[in-house]
Amino acid sequence: MxxxxxxxxxxxxxxxxxxxxxxxxxxxxxxxxxxxxxxxxxxxDATATGASATLTPTPTTTYRPDASSNPGPDAQASGGGGGGGAAAGSTTTTTTASGSSTPAAPGQCSDQSLAVKASPDQPTYQAGQEPKFTIVVTNIGTSACSRDLGSGLQQVLVYTLENQRLWSNIDCFPATAADVRNLAPGQQAPFTVTWSATTSEPGCTAPRNPVGAGAYSVVGQLGELRSSPETFNIA
Missing domain, CATH: 1.20.5 (Single alpha-helices involved in coiled-coils or other helix-helix interfaces)
Incomplete structure (x- = not known):
């Protein structure tokens, strides 16, 4: 066969x-x-993605001169002139990133793996009050990483609603010690800053004048990351 x-x-x-x-x-x-x-x-088991990491806040750090003491306008970082008079409430912010971010070193948090949010602690302040802001840096990546979060690298800026820059926390206090943080996925690093409600410019050479009543916005920045603005009022 x-x-x-x-x-x-x-x-x-x-x-x-x-x-x-x-x-x-x-x-x-x-x-x-x-x-x-x-x-x-x-x-x-092969197709399931990891569950969303639970946001884990760390204790709030308040080491900037604006937050740790209130010695007066000349000892606090502030920014430029009055604002509009329209009432504005607190708004929800989202984080935006610049497309030209510098690649991070191995183990360092890249801009794409972080989110920044800045919020006032109340929607309206009376004349004479010093607004306080909370800045939260969150690791939105999928792996642990480290980043220097020293206050000299974090900017908190106040603008009028017409986008006129009034103040930055590093105008008068640009140099600070490093503060390297190791952030697990989902972990948050909060900081607080107090504004003297006066104006300032880079270098702190211009006169610092009290701002008037009106609506303003606060923005947080870390490297090339900027948060969306959140509004608040001074009555």
């Missing part, structure tokens, strides 16, 4: 049999591969 019979030479029939066997083996391999692929795609 195995010996080929026919008008052609035997080697022709053997070649045909070898070709048929080869095709059958390839088809079998493809079928096995397809079954394994379908089985893997149905495996919940």
């Amino acid at each position: 195995l010996e080929p019979n026919g008008p052609l030479p035997p080697e022709i029939y053997w070649r045909r049999r070898a070709l048929a066997i080869g095709v059958a083996v390839v088809a079998l391999v493809l079928v096995v591969w397809l079954i394994v692929s379908l089985t893997s795609s149905d495996d919940p």
Whole structure:
């Protein structure tokens, strides 16, 4: 039965049999591969993504001169002139990132792995009150990383609603010690800053004048990351 019979030479029939066997083996391999692929795609362990990391706040740090003491306008970082008079409530902010961020060193949090949010501690302040802001830096990445969060690298800026820059916390206090933080995925690092409600400019050389009643916005910045503005009022 195995010996080929026919008008052609035997080697022709053997070649045909070898070709048929080869095709059958390839088809079998493809079928096995397809079954394994379908089985893997149905495996919940293979397709399930990690659960969202729970945001874990760390104790709030208040080491800037504006937050730790209130020695007066000349000892606090502030920014430029009065604002509009429209009432404005606190708004929800989102974090935006610049497209030209510098690549981070190994183990360092990149701008893309962080979110920054700045919020006033109340929607309206009376004349003479010093507004306080909370800045929260969150690791929104999927792995732990470290970042220098020293106050000299974090800016808190106040603007009028017409986008006129009034104050920054580093105008009068630009140099501070490093504060390297190791942040797990979802971990938050909050900071507080107090504003003397006076104006300032980079270098702190211009006169610092009290701002008037009106609506203002606060923005947080870390490196090339800037938070969305949140509004507040001075009555």
